[in-house]
Amino acid sequence: MAKILIIAEHDGSTLNPSAAKSVACAADISDAEIDVLVLAADGESVASQAAEIAGVSRVLVANNAANEPALAVVHAPQVVAAASGYSHVFGPSTTWGKDLMPRVAALLSVNQISDIMAVLGSHEFRRPIYAGNAIVTVTAPAESVVVATVRTASYKSAGGGNSAAVESLELDVELPTHTRFVELQSGSSDRPDLQTAARVVSGGRALGSAEDFEIIYKLADKLGAGVGASRAAVDAGYVPNEMQVGQTGKIIAPELYVAIGISGAIQHLTGIKDAGTIVAINKDSEAPIFEVADIGLVADLFDAVPELEAKL
Amino acid sequence: MKTILVGIKRAVDYNVRVRVKSDGTGVETDGVKMSINPFDEIALEEALRLKEAGRTEEVVVISVGPSEAQQQLRTGLAMGADRAILIESDDAPQPLTLARAFLKLVEKENAGLVLLGKQSIDSDNNQTGQMLAALWGRPQATSASGIEVDGDTARVTREVDAGLEVVDIDLPGVITADLRLNTPRYVKLPDIMKAKKKPLETMSLADLGVEAGGDIVSSAFAPPEERSKGVIVEDVAGLVGALKEKGLL
Known part of the structure; x- marks a missing residue:
């Protein structure tokens, strides 16, 4: 039997949607018992959200003031302590998970499987390499713990309606003080979150300026879409x-993706290829974005976008 | 500080459109242009700027790979690194082995800072820097878009999903470079000539007492699933119609 520990990302009050996707990935492993670990200053609320995810057996909460704001160097030794007895430890392939999980893997003396996109067996997975230009089947050593990140765009969230047991966990671990959070600079926005929005409108270099990017926001607001x-x-x-959407930015899978004035470099296409429907508006009929678009319109974006917005 | 180590990897050039071999045993690398992994090149540029600002006495480029990786180390020397170390290895070592080897060099060179790219553009693992920091028991600041070194600490701006996170780390430590940290300099011909005279030391993993193992095994390679060909509409009205047809409006 696989005993899987999912490390949950959150902001102190709200569970990140990547947790339910990591659970969905873990549930593809046969005969899996899935627990979720919440490392927080005061994690009761986040834990109760995690307990609702279908398929979760237990939610473990380790409270410590040092856990927020989240630092990988502080979380990693706690994850290692909590991981004892588990066959698998999964985190999301968000910037948080990418920072944390390899540190955990090294402390457990194993290599990590990055960006699981499909489960083939308890130790066998598929993952993308070369910016998604190749998909490789990888097998982790049978005798050691599997540490992995889950490519969240490859999974639909596990459902809700569960009420898993919530248990508090005492982790007696020495925590480093050599790394200190200073601040988070973040543009606040009322628009849907880019990573989870059902619809996303993105603009490219052809917009020409921050001022002219405004037409992207206007169209997005009309569609109720996130902006990339x-x-x-x-x-x-x-x-x-x-x-930023793409290989080194966010990898997303909305139902509708509208690419405006984006030529479609491979690094960008990697970030959107799981989208349901891709719409492209570009002046250049030869732009590579048209090779992946479900609906293409060859037009000057400064004519087409306001016209489209008016027609919605 | 005395020494900054910069890890660089020989990787398929950024501009190459990679193809999977028809028998599924790997990707085509014969006759393909190889370069310094672009994120590592950015890491090296940052180290050189720190040296120019008087923050370090020397910059040493290090790589684990085949003997051909000497080409990439020479390019690093031409950019301005002072010396190079190649740990020769026929297989492509996995991140944990790389981290173990780098740690040995960190101890040997008494490094004050290790700079690496956040990931290589071939295996896309994004692990080595974090693993090195873990084994070293030192800070890590990944996906850096800004670095200020001030004595024994560094203030690092990191690109994260929510925006830009600023952290202070005590040195020594590990920082991994993201795309917007800087734009690497072009190498000039006289620098390439000069680089031929700079020291390049080679050693093996065994010389460092590092054993590879516990590797993740790659088996079948396949091209990604293609999206089916779409339609080109004539005008905005056609676009609205097509979206309605798909039930998206």
Whole structure:
């Protein structure tokens, strides 16, 4: 039997949606018993949200003031202590999980499987390499614990309605003080979260300026969509880094993705290929984005986008 | 500090469109252009800037890989690194082995800072820096887009899902570079000539007392699933119609 521990990401009050996706991945392993670990300052509320996820047996909460704001160097030794007796330890392939899980793996003396996109067996998985240009089947050593991150865009959230047991956990671990959180610079937005939105509208370099990017926001608001951007638009300073979609930004899987003025570099396409329907609006009929688009419109975005917004 | 170590990996060039071999045993690398992994190049550029700002006495580029990786180390020397160390290995070592080997060099060189790319663009693991920091018992600041070194501490701005996170770390420590940290310099021809005279030391994993093992085994390689070909609509009205047809409006 597989005993799987999922490390839950949260912001102190709300469980990150990646947890329910990690549970969905773990549930693909046959005969799995799935527990969730919440490391928090005061994790009762987050734990009760995790307890609702279908398929979860127990939620373990370890409270410690040092756990927030989250630092990988503080969390890692606690995860290692909590992981004793588990055959698998999974985290999400968010920036938080990518920072934390390899540190956990090294402390457990194992390599990590990054970005699970499919489960083939208890120790056998598929993952993307070369920016998604190849998919490889990987097998972890049978005798050691499997530490992995889950490519959240490959999974639909496990359902709700559960009421798993919540237990508090005392972890007697020495925590380092060599790393100190200073601040988080974050643009607050009332729009749907890019990583979980059912609809996303993204703009590229062709927008030309931060001012002109405004038409992307207007269209997104009409559609009730989250807003993303290509790397070129972020590099050019039109929008902040957290809006970048693609290999080195966010990998997303909305039902509808609208790419506007984005040529479609492979690094961008990697971030959207799990989208339900891809719409592309671009002046250049040869742009690679049209190779993956379900619906393409060759047009000047400054004509087409306001017209589209008016028609919705 | 005295020494910054920069890990660089020989990887398929960023501009190569990688193809899976028809028999599924790997990806085609014969005759393909190889370069320094771009994130590592950014890490090296940052180390060179720290040296130019007087924060370190020397920059040493290190790599684990085949003897051909000397080419990438020479490029690193041409960019401005002072010396290079190649740990020769025929197999592509996995992150935990890399971290163990780098730790030996960290101890040998008494490094004050290790800079690495956040991931390589071939295996896309994003693990080595974190693993090195873990085994070393020192801080890690991953996905850096800004670094200020001030004496024994560094203030690092990290690109995270929620925005930009700023952390202070005590040195020594490990920092991994993200794309927007800097734009690496171009190498000039005279620098390539000069780099040929800079020291490049080679050793083996065994020389360092590191044994590879516990590896994750890769078996079948396959191309990604293609999306089916879509339609091109004539105008905005056609786009709205197509979206309605799919039940998206």
